[in-house]
Amino acid sequence: xxxxxxxxxxxxxxxxxxxxxxxxxxxxxxxxxxxxxxxxxxxxxxxxxxxxxxxxxxxxxxxxxxxxxxxxxxxxxxxxxxxxxxxxxxxxxxxxxxxxxxxxxxxxxxxxxxxxxxxxxxxxxxxxxxxxxxxxxxxxxxxxxxxxxxxxxxxxxxxxxxxxxxxxxxxxxxxxxxxxxxxxxxxxxxxxxxxxxxxxxxxxxxxxxxxxxxxxxxxxxxxxxxxxxxxxxxxxxxxxxxxxxxxxxxxxxxxxxxxxxxxxxxxxxxxxxxxxxxxxxxxxxxxxxxxxxxxxxxxxxxxxxxxxxxxxxxxxxxxxxxxxxxxxxxxxxxxxxxxxxxxxxxxxxxxxxxxxxxxxxxxxxxxxxxxxxxxxxxxxxxxxxxxxxxxxxxxxxxxxxxxxxxxxxxxxxxxxxxxxxxxxxxxxxxxxxxxxxxxxxxxxxxxxxxxxxxxxxxxxxxxxxxxxxxxxxxxxxxxxxxxxxxxxxxxxxxxxxxxxxxxxxxxxxxxxxxxxxxxxxxxxxxxxxxxxxxxxxxxxxxxxxxxxxxxxxxxxxxxxxxxxxxxxxxxxxxxxxxxxxxxxxxxxxxxxxxxxxxxxxxxxxxxxxxxxxxxxxxxxxxxxxxxxxxx
Numbered sequence: 001x002x003x004x005x006x007x008x009x010x011x012x013x014x015x016x017x018x019x020x021x022x023x024x025x026x027x028x029x030x031x032x033x034x035x036x037x038x039x040x041x042x043x044x045x046x047x048x049x050x051x052x053x054x055x056x057x058x059x060x061x062x063x064x065x066x067x068x069x070x071x072x073x074x075x076x077x078x079x080x081x082x083x084x085x086x087x088x089x090x091x092x093x094x095x096x097x098x099x100x101x102x103x104x105x106x107x108x109x110x111x112x113x114x115x116x117x118x119x120x121x122x123x124x125x126x127x128x129x130x131x132x133x134x135x136x137x138x139x140x141x142x143x144x145x146x147x148x149x150x151x152x153x154x155x156x157x158x159x160x161x162x163x164x165x166x167x168x169x170x171x172x173x174x175x176x177x178x179x180x181x182x183x184x185x186x187x188x189x190x191x192x193x194x195x196x197x198x199x200x201x202x203x204x205x206x207x208x209x210x211x212x213x214x215x216x217x218x219x220x221x222x223x224x225x226x227x228x229x230x231x232x233x234x235x236x237x238x239x240x241x242x243x244x245x246x247x248x249x250x251x252x253x254x255x256x257x258x259x260x261x262x263x264x265x266x267x268x269x270x271x272x273x274x275x276x277x278x279x280x281x282x283x284x285x286x287x288x289x290x291x292x293x294x295x296x297x298x299x300x301x302x303x304x305x306x307x308x309x310x311x312x313x314x315x316x317x318x319x320x321x322x323x324x325x326x327x328x329x330x331x332x333x334x335x336x337x338x339x340x341x342x343x344x345x346x347x348x349x350x351x352x353x354x355x356x357x358x359x360x361x362x363x364x365x366x367x368x369x370x371x372x373x374x375x376x377x378x379x380x381x382x383x384x385x386x387x388x389x390x391x392x393x394x395x396x397x398x399x400x401x402x403x404x405x406x407x408x409x410x411x412x413x414x415x416x417x418x419x420x421x422x423x424x425x426x427x428x429x430x431x432x433x434x435x436x437x438x439x440x441x442x443x444x445x446x447x448x449x450x451x452x453x454x455x456x457x458x459x460x461x462x463x464x465x466x467x468x469x470x471x472x473x474x475x476x477x478x479x480x481x482x483x484x485x486x487x488x489x490x491x492x493x494x495x496x497x498x499x500x501x502x503x504x505x506x507x508x509x510x511x512x513x514x515x516x517x518x519x520x521x522x523x524x525x526x527x528x529x530x531x532x533x534x535x536x537x538x539x540x541x542x543x544x545x546x547x548x549x550x551x552x553x554x555x556x557x558x559x560x561x562x563x564x565x566x567x568x569x570x571x572x573x574x575x576x577x578x579x580x581x582x583x584x585x586x587x588x589x590x591x592x593x594x595x596x597x598x599x600x601x602x603x604x605x606x607x608x609x610x611x612x613x614x615x616x617x618x619x620x621x622x623x624x625x626x627x628x629x630x631x
Contacts (some may be wrong), residue, residue: 002130007108010136016098017407018143021414023330025093025153026086032424032447033297037063039074040083043539043570047406048079056539063156064262064360066252069198070159088155090619095161096152100143103375107135109175113215134382137403141378146292146417148374150367153421154297160371166196167372168201174210178218181238186331190241197245201253205350207242211235212345216338245299250353254443254600257360262361263504271357276316278355281365282348283319286326287371289377292413296420296434297443301356301364318542330380339383347374362440401611424448439468443475450482458482473502479510489516508537511543514550523554541570545577555589575604579611 030040039045040417044056057071081087111131151160170192177185196203212579214220214235221231257263306312330344350373391394425448430443442465450457462479480495496513499506514529528549537543548563564581567574582597598615602608
């Protein structure tokens with residue numbers, strides 16, 4: 001079979017096996033875990049891809065990150081699918097499928113480019129003969145490994161699959177540069193990297209990955225001779241635009257995350273504890289790659305003073321032995337099979353931004369962090385295992401059977417893992433099954449039960465979350481919301497005050513606290529709290545709507561009308577606000593303006609006969625008023 005037909009066959013098989021692994025993905029719902037922050041309760045994306053959402057995506061940060069291309073992709077999904085979760089999941093799956101095919105193509109391009117490097121044809125001839133099979137194995141494992149389910153099945157993690165798309169495009173563009181170096185071809189690599197950084201800053205490691213690929217499979221330099229060291233320096237220098245982008249991306253990301261309070265300082269987790277935990281996490285990811293069970297959406301950080309804990313020392317020593325041993329083996333194999341060393345360094349290097357040396361958030365590790373780094377492990381296995389078994393009889397059928405078994409097993413486990421993302425209740429129940437002391441899971445379940453109006457269960461889980469993590473502002477916010485629903489206003493106010501003492505940037509806390517103040521009759525305080533919420537999130541219509549209601553109760557009718565009009569600027573399809581504005585204007589005797597508001601509401605629902613009669617009554621009243629006016 002010709003190379004092109006074999007590649008087409010492999011491409012079809014890769015699509016089939018990846019689609020099989022994620023066949024349930026369009027049946028999944030929103031899980032609430034950051035989905036609301038990114039999409040469902042993001043007022044800036046409400047109307048899809050518009051001029052307003054475009055400007056907002058480029059000028060604002062979300063979830064302590066600035067990733068405009070990711071937010072624009074969510075806006076486009078809202079344009080196409082509204083808030084149907086299946087459509088958003090389908091986009092994630094299509095991006096993942098594209099990444100699988102691009103990885104397969106990129107590996108082929110890289111090895112074939114290495115074959116065409118002057119003087120290197122003989123060194124890569126044997127690699128090229130088995131290339132499609134090895135590249136297909138790497139792409140298949142990338143497509144179906146259970147550790148990658150989180151990146152595909154979680155809508156809020158769109159940034160992973162989107163940034164990886166540009167990563168693989170950058171690899172393909174780089175092979176064109178290697179074949180015929182030019183500033184134009186390097187600019188294409190830089191353009192792809194820039195787009196990837198605008199989706200997720202994980203691509204800051206791309207220049208280092210390209211240097212590894214220069215060593216193998218491109219074989220543009222080695223380490224044995226002075227001439228090769230000169231070539232190595234040349235490979236570094238030619239990538240100065242990419243290293244510049246990496247520095248700018250790193251500085252910008254750190255600045256945004258520091259400004260939003262996501263970065264934890266060294267006082268809370270000392271550097272020595274971060275380094276020790278990083279060693280354990282590196283080894284844990286490898287174990288999960290080999291035995292992907294008990295995977296979940298949140299792994300809490302063990303905290304500080306790790307080296308004083310006897311249980312942690314056993315993990316640290318075992319992890320250090322594994323990491324040092326594998327590093328030594330990779331180094332020893334560099335002449336016989338350089339792919340092992342390159343794959344190992346790919347894995348180590350690509351995890352550096354998310355290994356916890358700069359601690360962001362409360363997690364020690366996350367499945368999604370392995371999306372691109374595991375490609376290096378799969379490459380080391382795909383090229384390393386055949387090299388180590390070169391003298392074994394019947395090597396090829398054994399390797400083929402082993403590869404198929406691995407892909408099938410991962411496909412089945414990935415199917416099951418995908419179903420843990422069915423909805424918020426399923427996700428957090430699974431998290432608790434894996435870690436019974438997960439405060440975030442209790443907080444998430446509290447939110448689920450609160451939405452179902454099961455307030456006793458919601459309060460139980462919220463209080464359990466605070467027992468585990470007393471300073472968890474989201475657990476406090478959840479408990480306060482439950483108490484508000486249960487009309488225990490004084491208790492709710494206490495927890496809202498506690499939340500805001502921890503983090504005054506939570507606009508939801510200010511708005512909910514204002515509702516408590518309103519129900520307690522403290523209208524001035526409610527108005528002040530809502531203005532704080534609007535200052536933090538000016539594009540949230542519900543804040544303006546609540547402020548309009550409070551202002552109307554205070555008798556500040558002009559301010560109330562102004563806030564209702566602001567709501568309608570943000571959401572022109574809000575029929576309830578049109579009617580509320582009409583009612584307020586009618587009470588103030590501004591009949592023409594009231595009629596205009598009611599008519600706008602009628603355009604949205606022409607069959608509303610009650611509202612139509614109200615308009616007719618106002619028209620009659622306005623006519624009588626006009627007739628009675630003196631000439």
